[in-house]
Amino acid sequence: MDDTLRIAGRELSSRLILGTGGFANHELLARACRAAEAELCTVALRRLDPAARGSILDVLEEVGVQVLPNTAGCYTARDAVTTARLAREAFATDWIKLEVIGDDRTLLPDAVELVAAAEELVDDGFVVLPYTTDDPVLARRLQDAGCAAVMPLGSPIGSGMGICNPYNLSIIIEHAEVPVILDAGVGTASDAALAMELGCDAVLCASAISRAHDAVAMARAIRLGVQAGRLARGAGRIPRRRYAQASTPETGMPAFDAQGVSQ
């Protein structure tokens, strides 16, 4: 059965996207990337450091993954748009993970700047994947602006708090016409599994893996979590009930004393 993820016409068989932020070194990143079986990895753009040894692009190419540049660190639409254009130039890709932050402690998106940047970038031919809040109205705005996916957070970046508002996330999923990718806040495998059970099309995870005690083991765990959640979603779960529904038939119960003669 075809369970390919399609984003803007590109096909991906892995529903785990790996963020490359937070890894102690390139070697660990490569091993975690393999364990995650990711096909797509994010990179950020920063001032070139002549003293830096080795290129992350070489590492990712060696592992065999595609690069998804992001606008991490941008606080204004203008900066995000310029960064996206730099990324397109640097990596020869129209794809951009759009981040426009409104607050440096929560790293929550600035909705106003985000939408403005998304509109401008879509106009300029980019394939825009916006990091957004779990607000269904904002998600719809981004979709209407022409974004190729929406990427709602579960909780703040790097917080590991998982999905704080599964109800909002479900509403986003219910109304989305583009892929929904949980992005930010995953702490462990069960968070990723829950995202997929709720109906997300993919999960993007960075800190939960890169900052885990054993990044490679966690990469594998989260990969399995994503797969398990996806399978469970497709299997059609039982509904939640307040009262029990016996799984064993009531008829045919043996009686063990005179009072309890069965009917």
Next chain:
Amino acid sequence: MNVTVNGESRDLPAGATVASVVELLEVAPGARGVAVAVDGEVVSRTRWPETELRDGSLVEVVSAIGGG
């Protein structure tokens, strides 16, 4: 002339180009994953050799790092 490159003030000869600044930062010719903006506008790689900087130009040379 005085040009700011990645936040640092540099003294460059008049007529210095984007290509010469990139070379200053020890970027190997043809290195992948590098992009340049001058005064907030992206300058594509093919135009690096012909784009001359002026006194007071703000140059940003960026490359990929792990992030996001």
